[in-house]
Amino acid sequence: xxxxxxxxxxxxxxxxxxxxxxxxxxxxxxxxxxxxxxxxxxxxxxxxxxxxxxxxxxxxxxxxxxxxxxxxxxxxxxxxxxxxxxxxxxxxxxxxxxxxxxxxxxxxxxxxxxxxxxxxxxxxxxxxxxxxxx
Numbered sequence: 001x002x003x004x005x006x007x008x009x010x011x012x013x014x015x016x017x018x019x020x021x022x023x024x025x026x027x028x029x030x031x032x033x034x035x036x037x038x039x040x041x042x043x044x045x046x047x048x049x050x051x052x053x054x055x056x057x058x059x060x061x062x063x064x065x066x067x068x069x070x071x072x073x074x075x076x077x078x079x080x081x082x083x084x085x086x087x088x089x090x091x092x093x094x095x096x097x098x099x100x101x102x103x104x105x106x107x108x109x110x111x112x113x114x115x116x117x118x119x120x121x122x123x124x125x126x127x128x129x130x131x132x133x134x
Contacts, residue, residue, distance in 0.1 A: 014044045017051040018096055020083035021059060028072030037063075037076060040097065048084060055081050 018040060025035040039062070045051035063076035088094050103109035 012046055014046060016087050016089055017043050017045060017048070018083070018085045018087050019043050019051065019055045019081060021055070021062070022079040022082045023063065023076040024079055025074065026077055027068060027074045028070070036079070038082070042087075042090065042096075048086070052081060052084060055084070 019042075021037075021039040021041065023037040023039070025037055041055075041062075043051050043055060043058075045054055059078040059081075065073050065075045068074050085097070087096060090096070101109065
């Protein structure tokens with residue numbers, strides 16, 4: 001009978017989950033343009049209920065408050081867990097998430113992609129230069 005039991009249903013088998021947190025960033029008295037931070041984090045648990053509970057318990061500890069250059073306290077107010085997905089074990093080339101885009105302005109979308117591509121290449125070249133000059 002054991003050969004018919006899937007790994008998914010075995011108790012205490014740890015699985016990987018991708019958790020999407022949403023925070024509101026609050027600076028000082030909050031008299032500024034609203035900012036929200038979306039964070040994707042990897043977590044391990046035996047199932048969706050366990051990882052949701054774990055994610056909510058850990059949510060407050062990820063972003064400790066600090067003072068900005070104006071001396072205002074900056075805090076991340078936890079809003080919600082927006083998504084939760086079981087994923088394959090992380091490894092080289094493992095898919096973490098996939099986002100489907102249907103842009104209204106395709107040329108603008110493609111231009112943004114080219115800008116991102118250029119930025120990544122520029123960052124890689126900069127890091128290479130730092131290593132070579134060290």
